[in-house]
Amino acid sequence: MRSKCFHFVLLSFVVLTLTILPAPFYARADQSVEDRFVDVQKLIPSIKMDMRYFTPHNFVGKRIDGYNAPKCLLTIEAANALKKVQSDLKPFSFSLKIYDCYRPQRAVDHFVRWAKDTSDTTTKKEFYPTVDKSRLFADGYIAQKSGHSRGSTIDLTIIPLPAPAEETYRPGQELFPCFLPAAKRFGDNSLDMGTGFDCFHEHAHTATRDVGRDQRTNRLLLRSLMEKHGFVNYDLEWWHFTLKGEPFPDTYFDFPIE
Numbered sequence: 169m170r171s172k173c174f175h176f177v178l179l180s181f182v183v184l185t186l187t188i189l190p191a192p193f194y195a196r197a198d199q200s201v202e203d204r205f206v207d208v209q210k211l212i213p214s215i216k217m218d219m220r221y222f223t224p225h226n227f228v229g230k231r232i233d234g235y236n237a238p239k240c241l242l243t244i245e246a247a248n249a250l251k252k253v254q255s256d257l258k259p260f261s262f263s264l265k266i267y268d269c270y271r272p273q274r275a276v277d278h279f280v281r282w283a284k285d286t287s288d289t290t291t292k293k294e295f296y297p298t299v300d301k302s303r304l305f306a307d308g309y310i311a312q313k314s315g316h317s318r319g320s321t322i323d324l325t326i327i328p329l330p331a332p333a334e335e336t337y338r339p340g341q342e343l344f345p346c347f348l349p350a351a352k353r354f355g356d357n358s359l360d361m362g363t364g365f366d367c368f369h370e371h372a373h374t375a376t377r378d379v380g381r382d383q384r385t386n387r388l389l390l391r392s393l394m395e396k397h398g399f400v401n402y403d404l405e406w407w408h409f410t411l412k413g414e415p416f417p418d419t420y421f422d423f424p425i426e
Contacts, residue, residue, distance in 0.1 A: 208247050211251060229290045235272075235424075242322065245411060262327065269321075294343035315410050360382065
């Protein structure tokens with residue numbers, strides 16, 4: 169009964185809050201550009217952070233190149249829109265939790281090098297348990313460039329407040345497939361979205377019917393709030409959103425996160 173009441177509240181909340189591209193330009197940021205980016209935690213102190221690429225708990229299994237600090241950097245426009253999402257959640261004792269924001273091109277290059285090394289399958293059991301690593305490019309999980317490098321894309325979820333305890337990741341620990349039920353996969357402290365973050369699996373597709381009703385409801389809450397404030401979801405990843413009208417649609421930055 170408690171679960172049904174909880175998800176009735178969530179659904180009610182959702183209802184209420186409701187070519188050819190030019191060649192990419194790769195850039196380091198000069199001071200004028202860096203002034204267009206903000207540290208999201210300074211702008212939104214209440215937001216929660218779980219910056220996975222600063223840690224070894226990601227599909228590469230190591231800290232990623234360019235992540236020299238566990239910070240979320242975004243363009244001012246994206247950060248201000250995100251602040252509105254957080255404000256909508258606050259009265260209901262929820263918060264956003266961020267996994268990744270701006271991603272330097274050197275980090276994307278790190279992903280590409282890792283994907284080409286098909287002998288390294290250290291993290292396969294958790295992040296891509298049903299995908300042959302040689303298929304990561306062909307299946308669209310890894311690419312030569314990422315919208316994150318333009319500064320207005322974010323990976324995130326929702327957590328209840330006060331925030332529940334979260335499992336501590338220790339390199340070398342036993343791994344479990346990211347699409348298993350929440351009690352059997354890595355112990356994230358977010359609302360159950362049906363998979364873990366960065367899960368290379370069909371269950372991570374936002375509108376899949378292969379996860380339960382409660383998980384679909386939680387995804388609907390996240391997507392509805394993000395869309396309300398100008399973000400667009402990538403349909404293959406429930407956690408991935410890009411600001412409509414992003415200020416640097418054709419520029420892929422490479423300044424490190426410091």
